[in-house]
Amino acid sequence: MSYLLEQYWGWMLVAGILGLLVGWIVTQTERHVRWVAGWLHGALWLFAIGIVVAVLKLLPGRAGLWLETALLLFAAYLVGCWLSAWIRSMLAADAAISTTGSQPGTRAAATDAAGVGSRPLVMEQPTGPLDNLKLISGVGHKNEAVLHELGIYRFSQIAQWTEPQVHWIEHYFSFPGRVEREDWRGQARILAQGIETEFAKRVRLGEVDTSED
Known part of the structure; x- marks a missing residue:
């Protein structure tokens, strides 16, 4: 040899x-x-x-x-x-x-997330209308804004997250287990097909307000 x-x-x-x-x-x-x-x-x-x-x-x-x-x-x-x-x-x-790193508290969150799972794939901001991520139960105004900062604009992106990517997101947002518990991926798969979930329908009818988170 x-x-x-x-x-x-x-x-x-x-x-x-x-x-x-x-x-x-x-x-x-x-x-x-x-x-x-x-x-x-x-x-x-x-x-x-x-x-x-x-x-x-x-x-x-x-x-x-x-x-x-x-x-x-x-x-x-x-x-x-x-x-x-x-x-x-x-x-x-x-x-x-x-x-x-320029936002309060987010540098620590990113540092923690870097060692857990893998970051979801990002895309350049689309030229057309963005998906209303707040139609996902658990995604409010703040969470949608952070998802946009991470390059996540479409239901299809969330629907395709792998388990390591879900763990990365959960630790980045500092709420371990929440994405799985609220089934963001499952909701996103339905919404990506143009089908309304019960929660999305209630939001459209004005029966519920999206959360601030």
């Missing part, structure tokens, strides 16, 4: 850089993150099997050499993917802090 490291360190460097680039590109959206996670799950199993075959020397001669070389290059590629994903998560956390 040390012989391979000496001979192929340049190719390992190339594989690592390729992993950095690919990891950086494919982690831009949650859909691609899920796809990569599923692909890597199977790839890691194959990698583990390859390690066993290499250690036990089940492939003799040139075939065994090719296997060990492929394992080294793939390991370098995986390290590159992981490193780029880690860098992107750190940049996202810093962006959350710098975006909200």
Whole structure:
């Protein structure tokens, strides 16, 4: 193995850089993150099997050499993917802090949230009318304003939150468990389809006032 490291360190460097680039590109959206996670799950199993075959020397001669070389290059590629994903998560956390740091108390909330779950994907402010997020029971004037500051304007964004993203939001707002308890995602899924929930209907009819929170 040390012989391979000496001979192929340049190719390992190339594989690592390729992993950095690919990891950086494919982690831009949650859909691609899920796809990569599923692909890597199977790839890691194959990698583990390859390690066993290499250690036990089940492939003799040139075939065994090719296997060990492929394992080294793939390991370098995986390290590159992981490193780029880690860098992107750190940049996202810093962006959350710098975006909200000028408001009282929000810097501490962003700092706490940075270590819990993962920040939801953001979008540029749409040019058309924004969704009325206050139609979600539990989202009032203040919470809607903060969601807008986080780049969340649509019911569809909330409907697509993953569990780690829900945890991030709950800790960012300093109300752990509330998003799940009030079922923001479930309400958002219905509203995103153009269907009124009972709460939204009551708001439209003026039967209830949206909260200040």
